[in-house]
Amino acid sequence: MPRRKTDIEPAEDETALVLRARRGDSVAFGEIVRRYQRAVYRVAYGYTRNTADADDLAQETFVNAYRAISRFRISEPMFPWLARIATNLAFSLHRRRKRRPESSIEPLLEAGKQWGVDDDPARHAENRERESHLAEAFGELSSEHQAVLLLRVMEGLTYDEIARALGVPAGTVMSRLARARTDLRARLAKRTGESK
């Protein structure tokens, strides 16, 4: 699967940017934000599946990154580190939302915008129903399963990068991904069977 981080430029001078940001250079940190803003937003949206929360989560990810930039290890890639911050924030948000569930309409409406144009109304309806079920099934997954699928399927991170982003061993990423996919498929099958 091709990497989706097409908006991230090669990090020739990323080390210099980080060093400058550590010294309080807001311009350098602004450049880091511009490099990773789209990728971080995608992750944020994948976790929240609504634009308001995605915006808030993406911005908060960079704010936390700025505060913790001194702890970033320059030898490692930047995005897994940012993804970890976003994941932690998303998990925290998810825990709060579990106690206070919100309507599932908004994510579906947001998803509906992406369903695109389809010339065949019947096929469009079928696809829309299937994607609706898939979105609901994905939303029912645990936070850990959502995160590992998101980082792998959406962002195309390697197992090692996902391991760094989630703070778990690579072997755990492999088994967790398998379980996440199995769980998602089972939930989708259950919904498809229920609808028929």
Place this chain on the structure above:
Amino acid sequence: MKHLDTKTLSALHDNALPEAAREAADAHLALCERCRAEFAALADQDELLPPLLEHDPGEDYFVGFAERVRTRIDSGVKPVAREPFDPLKWFDSPRRLAMAGAVAGVVVVAGVALIVARTTPPVETSRAKLGQRVNQVASPESSGALGAARFDTASGAPAAGPLGDAEQLGEPAAASEGAASGTPVAGSASETAYRAQESARAYEVRRNAQGEEIPVRPADEMKFARPPAPAQPAPAPAPGGGVYAPKQRQAQPMGGAPTPQQKSALTRESDRTAQDSARPAGERSLASPTPSPTPAPPAAGRREGTAELDRAAGLVRLCGQVRDSRGRAVAGAQVTVADLGIGATSGPAGDFCLDAPAGMHTVSAMALGFKTARQLVEFVGQHATVTLALEPVEVVRPPAATQVSPPAPAATGTVVESRDLFRALPDTIRAVVAEAQLLTADAARDPTGRRYDAAALAWERSLAQIGGGPGELQARFRLAEARYFAWRVAPTRRRGDAAVEALTAYLVRASAGEYRARVVRWLDQVRH
């Protein structure tokens, strides 16, 4: 055919399998239609997810994104507001709930362990146990005809050896010998014989720092350090001023499980005894030569506050004195309320105190050299008093007569064995002998082959120390007895050989008499 599992298919889809595993999986997929279908479904699912989860907010959104982040950093505002802490919601997390449960479990287990530890009685040392058992064996109740009768029953090992009762009591063994043989007890009513008996029971007299005469038993010497050297020569004992060797015993439950109140009383009593034990031997365990006309303060060291609590709990305190037939205080007597398992030990002035529920109870007193006294006492009000009189144990012959008159040749063996010749041994050897005596008593109480083996080994050590000195024949009989009963309880060839050797060694040295005849019978049993 073993199909590919989901983990392998997932890793294969992510191109994360090692080379060899990937080739094997590809080979399997080429042959297995079912796995190919699984793999295809997995790929389809992954293809569907990105467009579903992706959202492009447009270029305008990202133009000002960095600036908004910078503003946010500068303002320090956290838009993702945290909710106020709610203790109840804190337990919504299964992990936190499990953690709280684990903590609660640990607290409960620790509490139960603490309670159990506090109610478990302190562990006694093995020597203390042995000494306690010896005292029980040597109690007047079990040392008479009953103990000897048990010895001769064919049901198993003896409750105590033929000599053991007399030796451990410090009595001339003629008493138990007479009882064992069923001979009538000779009269010992004369005052002279009684005084001679008391003198024989006083073992050895030492003088403490205050110049008081103090009798010392062999067991005391074994257990405790020798008291300081006397400051002045010890005067001769006053005629008729015999003192009684106290018996060091813990209160023993006599039957039935004690109630919590009784346990409490017992615990405090053992505390008192422990405090008593901490004092020097001369202060603690030896009777005062001067009888105290009035009872000493009840249970020295006992807190009045706990006594008040007992009384508040419905317990009646019984205080009294243990005296002999001549009105002299008997120290170290074991006073028990048999039906409740409550006990106390009389102090130096013969005084004792114990707490028991109100009602009629039989109070018994036992002391070394005395018959057990029992008296029905009514526990009424807050305090009750009683005086328990102990009668001395009758003997077959006055010790003086035994010492004065040379034994008849036909009874030489018996008489020599009957007397406690170990008393004449040095302290170091006597300690070894005392250990052998303890082990023998322990084996007699709980007969096993190993216990008798241990006793026999101890007697062998004793014999090695005694050599050809006084008490050799007595020790050889004990060794033969231990070897014989080890074989009888748990017969093995090795034990049989050892028994034959020990019995033969005794026979070649012993003169005619009851014990020699007994050994002859034993040897005959072992050989056949």
